Amino acid sequence: MTTVLPAQAWTALPAGAALLEALDAAAGTTRLVGGAVRDGLLGLVCSDIDLATRLTPDEVMQRLRSAGLKAVPTGIAHGTITAVGAGLVAEITTLRRDVHSFGRHAEVAFTGDWREDAARRDFTINALYADMPGGDVHDYWGGIADLAARRVRFIGDPQQRIAEDHLRILRFFRFSARFAAQIDGDGLAACTARANDLMALSRERIAMELRLLLGLANPVPMLAVMLDSGIFRPVLPELDAARLSVLARTIAAEAALPALPKSWERRLAALLLPADPRAAEVTARLKLSNPERARIAAAVQPTDAPPYYPAAWRDSAAAVIDRLLIAGDPDAARPLIGWQRPRLPASGKDIIARGVPPGPEVAARLGVFERAWVAAGFPGDTGVIAAMLDAAAQG
CATH class of the missing domain: 3.30.460.10 (Beta Polymerase, domain 2)
Known part of the structure; x- marks a missing residue:
C-alpha cells in the first residue's frame, strides 16, 4: 500500500x-x-x-x-x-x-x-x-x-554513521527527544561509545544542537539519559544531573505563564549553579552571542528578595523573571511581564538647583535620590519627588 x-x-x-x-x-x-x-x-x-x-x-x-x-x-x-x-x-x-x-x-x-x-x-x-x-x-x-x-534509528551501522558525521550523536538525542517513544538501544550504545568524538566538533555546532534540544517541550528525560551516559562530559563537564530537577521546576514555572516566550538561555542557566563563575566559561566555550552570554550571566545570579521591581530596575525585568522561574515562582514573575523601566524623573540639574556645586558630588547625590526613588516604588507625584531631591541634596 x-x-x-x-x-x-x-x-x-x-x-x-x-x-x-x-x-x-x-x-x-x-x-x-x-x-x-x-x-x-x-x-x-x-x-x-x-x-x-x-x-x-x-x-x-x-x-x-x-x-x-x-x-x-x-x-x-x-x-x-x-x-x-x-x-x-x-x-x-x-x-x-x-x-x-x-x-x-x-x-x-x-x-x-x-x-x-x-x-x-x-x-x-x-x-x-x-x-x-x-x-x-x-x-x-x-x-x-x-x-x-515512534522510533529513531540510524541507517545501517550506527558507529559508522557517527564516524561519518560526529554531530549525529547530538542529533540522535534531539530527534529521539522529539519523536521517539523510547530510545533505540543500538543508537544509544554507539553514541555512548563515541562521545569523545564531540571534541572534534566546532563549539558553535554544539551550541546550536543544545539550543534546539533545550527548546523542546520537555528535554529533561533525554538530558538525564545523556548525562547518565556521559555524552556531555567531553565538551560540557559543568552540566550536572543534580540540576535536572531545577530545570524541570523551571519548565513547570514556564508552563504557568503561557504568554511568556520560552527561553533556551533560561533553561541552560537552570542547569548551572547559582552565581557559578563557570557559567561564563561555558558560554564563552560555546561561543554564544553577547546577548545570550549576558542573559545567562544575569539569570544565574541569586534571586533578590521581594519586592522585585528594584532588581528589575537594576538588571532588567527579563533577568528577574528568569531568576524567579528558575526558582519555581511564576506568581512572583507574572507582574513583571511587560514591565517597562520608568524614566528617572530627575537629573544633575535638579541637584545643582538645590545648592550642590557642580562636580562629582552631583552624581553621588543623584545616585542617593535614584536609590530612594526606586525603593519607594517609582513614585510619580511631583511633591514626593521634590522632597526626595531635597533629602538627597542635603546628604
Whole structure:
C-alpha cells in the first residue's frame, strides 16, 4: 500500500508550481525529502523545504533562472542550490553518495540512484522521499515503520554513521527527544561509545544542537539519559544531573505563564549553579552571542528578595523573571511581564538647583535620590519627588 503525503501548501504558490515544473518533479526527476516529508506524515508544520534531484547543480541553476526564480549557490560544491521566489525558499540538492567522510566533512560524488542518496542520510525517518505534487512516499530504509513505531534509528551501522558525521550523536538525542517513544538501544550504545568524538566538533555546532534540544517541550528525560551516559562530559563537564530537577521546576514555572516566550538561555542557566563563575566559561566555550552570554550571566545570579521591581530596575525585568522561574515562582514573575523601566524623573540639574556645586558630588547625590526613588516604588507625584531631591541634596 502506497503512503501518500498530505498536500503541501507551498506547492500551490506560483513560485512553488514554477519550481516543481522547472525541476521536472512530475516526471520523478525531483522529490521532496527529509524533515518536510517526516513532519508532513505526522501532521506537523515544517517550514523547511528540501528537495533532492537527479539534475546536476549547474542544471538546477540554469533551470531556476529560466523559471524566473533566484538561484543561490549556497553549497554548490556539495550539490546544494537555494531557490528563492515570492513566499518561497527551498534547498535543492543533487543526489549524492559519499566517497570519503571525515567527521563533518565529506567528499561526495553525484549519482542518479535514490537509494544511494538515502543511504548517506542519518536516520530512517529522515530518509523519506515524496513525489511532488502527488505525494507518493518512497521509503528505502524502513522509515515509515519507524515513524509509526515512534522510533529513531540510524541507517545501517550506527558507529559508522557517527564516524561519518560526529554531530549525529547530538542529533540522535534531539530527534529521539522529539519523536521517539523510547530510545533505540543500538543508537544509544554507539553514541555512548563515541562521545569523545564531540571534541572534534566546532563549539558553535554544539551550541546550536543544545539550543534546539533545550527548546523542546520537555528535554529533561533525554538530558538525564545523556548525562547518565556521559555524552556531555567531553565538551560540557559543568552540566550536572543534580540540576535536572531545577530545570524541570523551571519548565513547570514556564508552563504557568503561557504568554511568556520560552527561553533556551533560561533553561541552560537552570542547569548551572547559582552565581557559578563557570557559567561564563561555558558560554564563552560555546561561543554564544553577547546577548545570550549576558542573559545567562544575569539569570544565574541569586534571586533578590521581594519586592522585585528594584532588581528589575537594576538588571532588567527579563533577568528577574528568569531568576524567579528558575526558582519555581511564576506568581512572583507574572507582574513583571511587560514591565517597562520608568524614566528617572530627575537629573544633575535638579541637584545643582538645590545648592550642590557642580562636580562629582552631583552624581553621588543623584545616585542617593535614584536609590530612594526606586525603593519607594517609582513614585510619580511631583511633591514626593521634590522632597526626595531635597533629602538627597542635603546628604
